[in-house]
Amino acid sequence: MQASEQVQVLQDLIKIRSTNGNEVAVARYLQQLLAAHGIDSQVDEFGDRRANLTAKVGQGTDNRVLGLTGHMDTVAVTDPDSWQHDPFGAEIVDDRVYGRGAADMKSGLAAQVLALIELKEAGQLPTGTVKLIATAGEELGTPGAFRLAKQGAADDLAALVVGEPTGGNVIFAHSGSLNYEVTSIGKAAHSSAPERGINAISGLVKFIEAENKLFSDAPVDPYLGHVQHSVTVIKGGHQVNTIPASAKLQGNIRPTAACDNQEVARRLHHAIDLINHQSSYHLELNIFMDYHPISTDPQSSFVQAALTAAQENFPHPVKTDIINGATDASVFTVDHPDLPVIVLGSDAWQLAHQTDEYTTIPSFLATVKTYQQIVTNFFN
Known part of the structure; x- marks a missing residue:
């Protein structure tokens, strides 16, 4: 041709x-x-x-x-x-x-x-x-x-x-590419008495703080380098004077051969379990895309x-x-x-x-x- x-x-x-x-x-x-x-x-x-x-x-x-x-x-x-x-x-x-x-x-x-x-x-x-x-x-x-x-x-x-x-x-x-969603389940209350509720957004904040350090000690891949990770989507709350009872975020992680998908998932689950155990917040994890x-x-x-x-x-x-x-x-x-x-x-x-x-x-x-x-x- x-x-x-x-x-x-x-x-x-x-x-x-x-x-x-x-x-x-x-x-x-x-x-x-x-x-x-x-x-x-x-x-x-x-x-x-x-x-x-x-x-x-x-x-x-x-x-x-x-x-x-x-x-x-x-x-x-x-x-x-x-x-x-x-x-x-x-x-x-x-x-x-x-x-x-x-x-x-x-x-x-x-x-x-x-x-x-x-x-x-x-x-x-x-x-x-x-x-x-x-x-x-x-x-x-x-x-x-x-x-x-x-x-x-x-x-x-x-x-x-x-x-x-x-x-x-x-x-x-x-x-690789791993997408996940974290759902935070709280308790609704009037914003004039926030102590009566559990702010689901605050639960996500706890996770975001943990996610920021989640791979700081992960092994560096000889070819792909450090694991790249970001929280990219966040949704929560419906009314400005109401403590939100639920909130969600999504994130993307790029696994490497040195820190593979299984290890990435283990670290995510560990972070969720730790927050649930040490605080009043209740978080649930869903991994919905898992490419190697x-x-x-x-x-x-x-x-x-x-x-x-x-x-x-x-x-x-x-x-x-x-x-x-x-x-x-x-x-x-x-x-x-x-x-x-x-x-x-x-x-x-x-x-x-x-x-x-x-x-x-x-x-x-x-x-x-x-x-x-x-x-x-x-x-x-």
Whole structure:
């Protein structure tokens, strides 16, 4: 395919509105594109216009399977009037393609699909198998990845490439992500006699004070560093002259391999139990999202071969690095903790979810070539 045709594929994907849903439209587009180049794929719809897509290419004489994965959804556009470029217009200005998902991560997904097409068209199918895994809902709850994992999509993988935006850098480790909610149960009273009640908001304050120090002695991960943690949402009270009987907060923690999800949960439970035991407040903890960190030896042949491929194709210097963000790999590695994983895609992680999100055409085209080279090198 000509470069202009490859860019057109990216523009087509950006124009499909798949904000927190409607992945079926993206999946059907990709299915037709792959079919036009002789590649069969399967679309698994699971209601409410959600869908996953999988495809395989390769000779199969080498029994190894390399996975390429990307998600088809994007985050929402909350304030379209603040955009200078139509979020779904896929407008090209200079060397940039603008639109929601241009960076995160329709550029990576398009590049993965195009890499398979290019290998097929060039008669360079690998001796093993490359499995494309396009998921639904990565931005909100990862229902697609969980469904695929349950179906065994990752069971035969020898390694996995995630196409999130990295600016061509090879990410060999990323943190997990754990979301929790703390409910404080108090006792209502008139604000003129606060001693007759138990202020549920004050119970949350106790927890916030404890949370601030909760990981001060946590082990520092050699790659991911300190555990990142924040209280991000708080709700409580309904009337200004009434002591609130209930209040809630939510927080996010980024576990590492050195301080993993189990240890994070243990510390949270311990903090809650201590407050309940030592005060009149009653707090309840609910962990409602629990994604694990990933870590691959940066000196491994898989990481180093990917770095070489990126260095030979990207128009700017690239390196190995880490990010404090989760991907679908957190789901796929739950039952396969030793699965080698890298994250590599077009343009910078910092462009994701931003107003006037964009990817650059040179980086996008370099990503296509880099994926091709990773596939070829993996089986050689």
